Amino acid sequence: MAKQKKQPRPKAITPKGFRDYFGAEVDERKRMLDQIAAVYHRYGFDALESSAVETVEALGKFLPDVDRPNEGVFAWQDDDDSWLALRYDLTAPLARVYAQHRNDLPTPYRRYAMGPVWRNEKPGPGRFRQFYQCDADTVGTASMAADAEICALLADTLETVGIPRGDYVVRVNNRKVLNGVLEVMGVDEGPTRDAVLRTIDKFDKVGEAGVRELLGNGRLDASGAYIDGVGLSEEQAQPVLAFLTSKGKTADKTLANLRAAVGDSAIGAEGVTELNEIATLLAAQGYGPDRIVIDPSVVRGLGYYTGPVFEAELTFEILDEKGRPRQFGSVAGGGRYDDLVRRFTGQAVPATGVSIGVDRLLAALRAKGRMDGETVGPVVVTVMDKSRLAEYQEMVGELRQAGIRAEVYLGNPKNFGNQLKYADKRGSPVAIIAGSDEFEAGKVQIKDLVLGAKIAENATLEEWKERPSQFECDRADMVAKVREIVEGYDG
Amino acid sequence: MAKQKKQPRPKAITPKGFRDYFGAEVDERKRMLDQIAAVYHRYGFDALESSAVETVEALGKFLPDVDRPNEGVFAWQDDDDSWLALRYDLTAPLARVYAQHRNDLPTPYRRYAMGPVWRNEKPGPGRFRQFYQCDADTVGTASMAADAEICALLADTLETVGIPRGDYVVRVNNRKVLNGVLEVMGVDEGPTRDAVLRTIDKFDKVGEAGVRELLGNGRLDASGAYIDGVGLSEEQAQPVLAFLTSKGKTADKTLANLRAAVGDSAIGAEGVTELNEIATLLAAQGYGPDRIVIDPSVVRGLGYYTGPVFEAELTFEILDEKGRPRQFGSVAGGGRYDDLVRRFTGQAVPATGVSIGVDRLLAALRAKGRMDGETVGPVVVTVMDKSRLAEYQEMVGELRQAGIRAEVYLGNPKNFGNQLKYADKRGSPVAIIAGSDEFEAGKVQIKDLVLGAKIAENATLEEWKERPSQFECDRADMVAKVREIVEGYDG
Numbered sequence A, B: 001m002a003k004q005k006k007q008p009r010p011k012a013i014t015p016k017g018f019r020d021y022f023g024a025e026v027d028e029r030k031r032m033l034d035q036i037a038a039v040y041h042r043y044g045f046d047a048l049e050s051s052a053v054e055t056v057e058a059l060g061k062f063l064p065d066v067d068r069p070n071e072g073v074f075a076w077q078d079d080d081d082s083w084l085a086l087r088y089d090l091t092a093p094l095a096r097v098y099a100q101h102r103n104d105l106p107t108p109y110r111r112y113a114m115g116p117v118w119r120n121e122k123p124g125p126g127r128f129r130q131f132y133q134c135d136a137d138t139v140g141t142a143s144m145a146a147d148a149e150i151c152a153l154l155a156d157t158l159e160t161v162g163i164p165r166g167d168y169v170v171r172v173n174n175r176k177v178l179n180g181v182l183e184v185m186g187v188d189e190g191p192t193r194d195a196v197l198r199t200i201d202k203f204d205k206v207g208e209a210g211v212r213e214l215l216g217n218g219r220l221d222a223s224g225a226y227i228d229g230v231g232l233s234e235e236q237a238q239p240v241l242a243f244l245t246s247k248g249k250t251a252d253k254t255l256a257n258l259r260a261a262v263g264d265s266a267i268g269a270e271g272v273t274e275l276n277e278i279a280t281l282l283a284a285q286g287y288g289p290d291r292i293v294i295d296p297s298v299v300r301g302l303g304y305y306t307g308p309v310f311e312a313e314l315t316f317e318i319l320d321e322k323g324r325p326r327q328f329g330s331v332a333g334g335g336r337y338d339d340l341v342r343r344f345t346g347q348a349v350p351a352t353g354v355s356i357g358v359d360r361l362l363a364a365l366r367a368k369g370r371m372d373g374e375t376v377g378p379v380v381v382t383v384m385d386k387s388r389l390a391e392y393q394e395m396v397g398e399l400r401q402a403g404i405r406a407e408v409y410l411g412n413p414k415n416f417g418n419q420l421k422y423a424d425k426r427g428s429p430v431a432i433i434a435g436s437d438e439f440e441a442g443k444v445q446i447k448d449l450v451l452g453a454k455i456a457e458n459a460t461l462e463e464w465k466e467r468p469s470q471f472e473c474d475r476a477d478m479v480a481k482v483r484e485i486v487e488g489y490d491g
Helices: A002-006 A023-042 A091-101 A144-161 A175-185 A193-199 A203-215 A233-244 A253-260 A266-284 A358-367 A386-401 A416-425 A434-439 A449-457 A461-464 A475-490 B001-006 B023-042 B091-101 B142-162 B175-185 B193-199 B203-215 B234-244 B251-261 B266-284 B359-366 B388-400 B416-425 B436-441 B449-457 B462-466 B475-491
Strands: A046-049 A054-055 A076-077 A083-086 A111-119 A131-138 A168-174 A216-222 A227-228 A293-294 A308-319 A325-336 A350-357 A379-381 A404-406 A432-433 A443-448 A468-473 B046-049 B052-056 B075-079 B083-086 B109-118 B130-139 B169-172 B218-220 B226-228 B290-295 B308-319 B325-336 B351-357 B379-381 B406-408 B430-433 B441-449 B470-474
Touching: A002 B351, A023 A046, A023 A111, A023 A131, A023 A358, A023 B046, A054 A091, A076 A266, A083 A266, A083 B175, A091 A131, A091 B193, A111 A175, A131 A144, A131 A358, A131 B142, A131 B203, A144 A168, A144 A266, A144 A308, A144 A325, A144 A350, A144 A358, A144 B075, A144 B388, A144 B406, A168 A175, A168 A227, A168 A266, A168 A325, A168 B308, A168 B475, A175 A253, A175 A266, A193 A203, A193 A233, A193 B075, A203 A216, A227 B462, A233 A253, A253 A266, A253 A293, A266 A293, A266 A308, A266 B388, A293 A350, A293 B142, A308 A350, A325 A358, A325 B075, A350 A358, A358 B226, A379 A386, A386 A404, A386 B266, A404 B142, A404 B449, A416 A432, A432 B052, A434 A443, A434 B416, A434 B449, A443 A449, A443 A475, A449 A475, A449 B052, A468 A475, A468 B234, B001 B406, B023 B109, B046 B193, B046 B308, B091 B109, B091 B130, B091 B251, B130 B359, B142 B169, B142 B266, B142 B290, B142 B325, B142 B351, B169 B175, B169 B266, B175 B234, B175 B251, B193 B441, B203 B218, B203 B234, B234 B251, B234 B462, B251 B266, B251 B359, B266 B290, B308 B351, B308 B359, B325 B359, B379 B388, B430 B475, B436 B441, B441 B449, B441 B475, B449 B475, B470 B475
Parallel strands: A046 A111, A168 A293, A379 A404, A379 A432, B046 B109, B169 B290, B379 B406, B379 B430
Antiparallel strands: A054 A083, A076 A083, A111 A131, A131 A350, A168 A308, A216 A227, A308 A325, A325 A350, A432 A443, A443 A468, B052 B083, B075 B083, B109 B130, B130 B351, B169 B308, B218 B226, B308 B325, B325 B351, B430 B441, B441 B470
C-alpha cells in the first residue's frame, strides 16, 4: 500500500449517469425479471445471453433517436485497433447472434434476453447511462402469427407481474399503412416526409386540430411560441388526418377506415391486411380490445421497423412532479424488423419482437403499490458477552439451518444500544439477547422488533399491550419461537 | 436501409475473447446463482448491484496479477475527458460503494454481488474477457468472526449447489503468518521477497524438495529446463520450509507448528492467533477439518490481502485434456483486505470476503453430472392446415394457461417433416397434430417424441411396445393428456 499513499485520494463516486442499486431494489427487479422470464419461457422462448461488448461495426447505426453513426455508444479501440462498444440495446446483438449462429439455431428462433444496456447520452433526472431491458423476439418467420404472439405475450407478461387487466393496453399499428398514406399523399423520402412523421408523433399531445395546423401553416403552442407548419395544403394533409383518426369502435371499423385512408396504395393495403390477420388471430385466442387494440396513432421512433409496431401503455393515472394527474404511459414497445439480419448475411431474415423498459415497469408497479419495497432483514443475534462469540454463532447456525435469515452482530459489541440501532437499520424482525444470566439458566431473550416499533408508535392499543414485545424462552425453543414471529410478518 | 447497402457488410462475430450463452447454459447458471444468492441472503448479506462502469481512478491498480496501472482493463475517455473503465472484479467497486455511501449503510455492511466482470487480457482456450463472479463481503469489522463466517458460508454454498461434503475443502491461511516468517528470515520488501513468494506459490506443484531447490540454487524442471533459484542458503530457507510443511493432523498441531515457524515475530504471532480464533469459532459451529482446514500452503496472488486468506478447492478428480486424472482444483478464493476502502477515505475500514468463480463452479457441477444440460423444450403444435392458424393458437393458449411450455410452429408449414425436425431440435417432449379429419371429429393426435426416440433407438423392449408413441384423443382432453406425458419426463 506504500505506493498508494503518494497519490492523491481517488474520489468515491459513480461516473456521471451511473448509479448503484441496493438490497430491496435489486431483489424487486430480480423478482419481476424472474416472473417475466417464466412467461417468456412458457411461450417457448429460449434464453440468450450475448456479451456486453460488441464490435462497433456489428452494432451498426441503429441507435434509436440518433442519426449519427457511433454516437451515443461507449466505444474504445481494442489492442488490434478494431473498435469495440458496449451494446446499446438487445436487438442489434440478436441480429449479430442469429447471423453468426444461424446454422445451429432452430428456425424460427424464439429467444428472450434480459440485462443491462448502455447509452452514452447526457444523463438527466431519472435518466441513466446504464439500464435494463428485457426482450422477446422471433427470428426467421414472416408469419403475422409471430407478431400476434408477441402482443399476447406482452399482455400476459404485464398481468403476470401485477398490472391488472384494464390498467394496460397493447396498441398495434403497421408501418406499411403509414407508408401507404404517405405514398397516397405523394410525399417521398426527404425533409417533408420527416416533418410529417414528426408531426404524426405529436398527435397524442396536440390532437387532430393541432396536427391539422402543424401540417399546414403552423400553430401557437401553449407557451405562446409559434411553431412553424409543414406547409401542406388542407387537401394534401387530409390522408394523414384520416389515418390518425381512423380508430373505430371495433377492430373491423378501424380496419375499414384504414383501408379507405391508404386508397390504392399496394403497400398500404398490405399493411391493413397484416393488421387484419393479427386482429383475427388475437380475437380467436380471446385477446379482445380491452387488452390489445389496433391504434393508428402508434408510430414508434425507431427507423428499423418494417411492418407491425406495438406499444404497451399503462392507462392508470399517477401524479406528475407538479401533482397533476397524468397517464403512466408506455412501458414496452417493439415491432417487425425484417432487415436487421440482412445487414450481415445479405439475405432477408424476417424478425419481430418486443422490449420491456424494466425500470419504467418497476416504477409502475411501485406506483400501484405492487412492490413492498422491503426485504425482510435478518434476525440479529446480539453480543452481550464477547467471550461467548462461538455460542452466538451456534445460535445463528441453528436459525440459518431452519431457513431463517440470521446473523451475529459483528460490530463493536461495547454499546448495546448500537446493536439494536443496527438491527433497526437492517429491518430485522427479531433480536436475540443472551448474557451470562441467560446462558446459566439455559434461556434466551427474544425481542420482537416489529411489534416493539408498533407499540412505540401507538402504545394504547389493547392487542399490543397483551402481547409482550420481549420475552424469555428456553434456549432449546429459540428456533421455534423465532419462526413463529418471522412467519407472522412474512404472511 | 438505403444507406446501409453502400457499406461493406459487417462481420457477424463476437469480439475476440467474448462469447454468447444459449438456452440451457443461461438457465443452469441462473439456477446456480439463485441457489447461491439464497444462501448469502440467509446469512444476512444484502444484494448490491453497482454499475459495470467505474472511473479508472476508483478502480485503482489492484488488478490481480497485473503490476502496471490501468493495464488489463477496458477503458475509454468520457466526454469530459475523465477516464472510465469496465469493472475487472466486484471488490474494487464495493470499496468505492462503501466509501461513497458509508453514512447510509449499516456497519458492519454484509453485501453480496453477482454479475459479469471484464478483463482486457489475451484470451485463450476457456479464457474469456467477460465472465461472472459472485461475491460475499463484510465491510466494517475487524472481528475474526466475520472471516470464520465467510468460510462457513463458502462451505454451505458449495454443498447447496451440489458439491457433496468430502468433495471440497475450504483452506485457510493468514498473510500475517507468512509476513512473520519473512521477517524472521530478514527478507524485506524487494526482488528477493517477490522471488520467495513466487516460489512458495509453486509448493503445490513441486513439493517440499522442489521448493528447497528453488529457494537455493535452482532445479531442473520436468521439461529438462533449468530454473534459476533464489539463492538463499539452506539455513535461510529453513523457516519457509518449516512454514510450508507445518500442516499437522489437527488444527492445534498446525497452529503449534506455525507458532514455531514465526519465532519471535510479532506480526507472525498475530497471524497465528487470528487463525486460532477462526478455527475455534468454526469448530464450535461444527465445521470440522473435513470441510474447513488451516493450510499454510494457501498463498493467493492478490496483493491487497492483509490477514486471513481462503481458498475453496474441489478435491474430486477429473480427466485433463490428455486423459490423465487430476484434482479439479480451486473454485473460490478470498481473504481480508483492510486497506481497500482507506484509499478513498483515509480511514482504515476493515473488510473480508470471498469470490466464487462462477464458470469454474459450473464446470465442476457439469463434471459431477449435477447439471442435466437440458432445458425441457416446448410442446410444438404443428400446422397441417394453414387456414386454421387461429385454432392452433387456441390450443397453444390452453396449454400455456395450464403452465405447459408450448408454441405453434411458425416456420413454413409446407413440409411436415421439417416441423418434426424443428420439434426435435427444440428438445420438444410432445408434438400435437391436427388436420381437417381431426378438426371435424373433435380430436387431436398426440405424439410422444421422447418415447418415439426411445423406440427408434431400441424397438424390442416390451414396455415401449405396449405404449403407443402416438395416439388420438378428444380435443377437450388434450391438455390433460399432454400434462401426463410432460410431467412423466419432468420427474
